[in-house]
Amino acid sequence: xxxxxxxxxxxxxxxxxxxxxxxxxxxxxxxxxxxxxxxxxxxxxxxxxxxxxxxxxxxxxxxxxxxxxxxxxxxxxxxxxxxxxxxxxxxxxxxxxxxxxxxxxxxxxxxxxxxxxxxxxxxxxxxxxxxxxxxxxxxxxxxxxxxxxxxxxxxxxxxxxxxxxxxxxxxxxxxxxxxxxxxxxxxxxxxxxxxxxxxxxxxxxxxxxxxxxxxxxxxxxxxxxxxxxxxxxxxxxxxxxxxxxxxxxxxxxxxxxxxxxxxxxxxxxxxxxxxxxxxxxxxxxxxxxxxxxxxxxxxxxxxxxxxxxx
Amino acid sequence: xxxxxxxxxxxxxxxxxxxxxxxxxxxxxxxxxxxxxxxxxxxxxxxxxxxxxxxxxxxxxxxxxxxxxxxxxxxxxxxxxxxxxxxxxxxxxxxxxxxxxxxxxxxxxxxxxxxxxxxxxxxxxxxxxxxxxxxxxxxxxxxxxxxxxxxxxxxxxxxxxxxxxxxxxxxxxxxxxxxxxxxxxxxxxxxxxxxxxxxxxxxxxxxxxxxxxxxxxxxxxxxxxxxxxxxxxxxxxxxxxxxxxxxxxxxxxxxxxxxxxxxxxxxxxxxxxxxxxxxxxx
Numbered sequence: 001x002x003x004x005x006x007x008x009x010x011x012x013x014x015x016x017x018x019x020x021x022x023x024x025x026x027x028x029x030x031x032x033x034x035x036x037x038x039x040x041x042x043x044x045x046x047x048x049x050x051x052x053x054x055x056x057x058x059x060x061x062x063x064x065x066x067x068x069x070x071x072x073x074x075x076x077x078x079x080x081x082x083x084x085x086x087x088x089x090x091x092x093x094x095x096x097x098x099x100x101x102x103x104x105x106x107x108x109x110x111x112x113x114x115x116x117x118x119x120x121x122x123x124x125x126x127x128x129x130x131x132x133x134x135x136x137x138x139x140x141x142x143x144x145x146x147x148x149x150x151x152x153x154x155x156x157x158x159x160x161x162x163x164x165x166x167x168x169x170x171x172x173x174x175x176x177x178x179x180x181x182x183x184x185x186x187x188x189x190x191x192x193x194x195x196x197x198x199x200x201x202x203x204x205x206x207x208x209x210x211x212x213x214x215x216x217x218x219x220x221x222x223x224x225x226x227x228x229x230x231x232x233x234x235x236x237x238x239x240x241x242x243x244x245x246x247x248x249x250x251x252x253x254x255x256x257x258x259x260x261x262x263x264x265x266x267x268x269x270x271x272x273x274x275x276x277x278x279x280x281x282x283x284x285x286x287x288x289x290x291x292x293x294x295x296x297x298x299x300x301x302x303x304x305x306x307x308x309x310x
Numbered sequence: 311x312x313x314x315x316x317x318x319x320x321x322x323x324x325x326x327x328x329x330x331x332x333x334x335x336x337x338x339x340x341x342x343x344x345x346x347x348x349x350x351x352x353x354x355x356x357x358x359x360x361x362x363x364x365x366x367x368x369x370x371x372x373x374x375x376x377x378x379x380x381x382x383x384x385x386x387x388x389x390x391x392x393x394x395x396x397x398x399x400x401x402x403x404x405x406x407x408x409x410x411x412x413x414x415x416x417x418x419x420x421x422x423x424x425x426x427x428x429x430x431x432x433x434x435x436x437x438x439x440x441x442x443x444x445x446x447x448x449x450x451x452x453x454x455x456x457x458x459x460x461x462x463x464x465x466x467x468x469x470x471x472x473x474x475x476x477x478x479x480x481x482x483x484x485x486x487x488x489x490x491x492x493x494x495x496x497x498x499x500x501x502x503x504x505x506x507x508x509x510x511x512x513x514x515x516x517x518x519x520x521x522x523x524x525x526x527x528x529x530x531x532x533x534x535x536x537x538x539x540x541x542x543x544x545x546x547x548x549x550x551x552x553x554x555x556x557x558x559x560x561x562x563x564x565x566x567x568x569x570x571x572x573x574x575x576x577x578x579x580x581x582x583x584x585x586x587x588x589x590x591x592x
Binding site: 154 | 320323324327328330331332334335337338341349350352353354404405407408410411412415416417420423426427430432433434435436437438439440441442443444445460461463464465467468471495496497521524525526527528531532542543544546547550551557560561563564567568571572574575576579582583586587
């Protein structure tokens, strides 16, 4: 790290040439990071501090004036049945999102672990859903889920799984959340699969050969060798899934027609802030969600992530 | 070798992976090429029987079926392109320069500033959405390209910086040391020697940044209330939310929004996988 600046005699050489060049070289690192710091400071750090503060300020366009209000915004949001519903929903989104995306990610990773002809193309096609906008995915899946003309209903009815066309969204809470979550899982599974694949590729093949010699079967090799060694990859996939599902909005915005059936914390925050213009309550929800997201991410990393040694 | 008994499962598994990954996109494409009657037939029309592009003509506002219900997709496509490209260029320039300073130069507060930038990588949308809306309102940057580009840039910078930082760290310092002994200045070393070497890393960071920009929804939803700056994501959700636009047209709009990232994934996939790995596994 920074081997350049440790080069013997370099600073002296600069000094002996011209003082101006020395000063420029000293100022250079600051000039190079300055734009980065300006953007991060103005549009990431300052807003975060603002959120932490404004959560304790009463700021409602319909009920002025704005004033410091202690914890009253938090009381407001916890007394709001819609918010409580969205909190529960978000918990379910997180469970579905993390379990399904990481589970499928591991499965996809194991399937694509070994080289075969056309593997590169399969990988490229598998990554596609990750690269598409969440909203657009919500739009194309809403047509698949359509209660009258949807291909899901048509296929399941032909296969004899259902007798009548179903309303997949908006009637039952769990069903609605599952089908909205599935769209997000479709989007983030490729990321989990790539992270798992990257970990898999660092496992030396001698380990499998040794297990083979010892007579271990396929499942044992996966359980005893593969899964423990890809923990770092899984940890990151869990955190990604956690953050994405805690923040689920795009898919909900497009697919959740029936108000609180499938509402998420983010869609509720959006509604309260930009629909009801109650910025104080919106800030309180935002602060809670921010703290929860960061805390759960750190916790997940602590539990799952362990340095592996071969 | 191992697991030979289960070998036959692999091709089936891979076929399922491909079906799962591609079917929804195929279905949107299929629907977008059909007439309304075909799209609503039962059993479903699995393949478009005769190609017709009236849905695409309608959403771009040309041809006979262009009604006031749709249209405006052309402007939204332009907006998406300007905002995503603008943010990509700005992010890349700032991130590459900053990451090099953090990776190779020595200065006071380097560690603290580095972790400060990196820490914002963990910030969820919640932390910044409402204040950013208020900042852009007071600075009159709502409904402007520059406002959206600045917001995207601030959001994408930490990841791009982190990817580039890892790329710089992976370079052997000996090349730069040799150049320094020959009397090259830091800036000369950076521009003439280091930048050409890390071009693949820059491509990875640029492509991932562009895809993030293309997919943005809640920020432009809040920050652009008029057609003049709304990207495709916002325009498409508005189109779908009106409940009068036929699904064949909405799917045509979706395919327009899908086409750009799909081409990138297909032709530049190598950089994407490299970028994801460089940005996460450390």
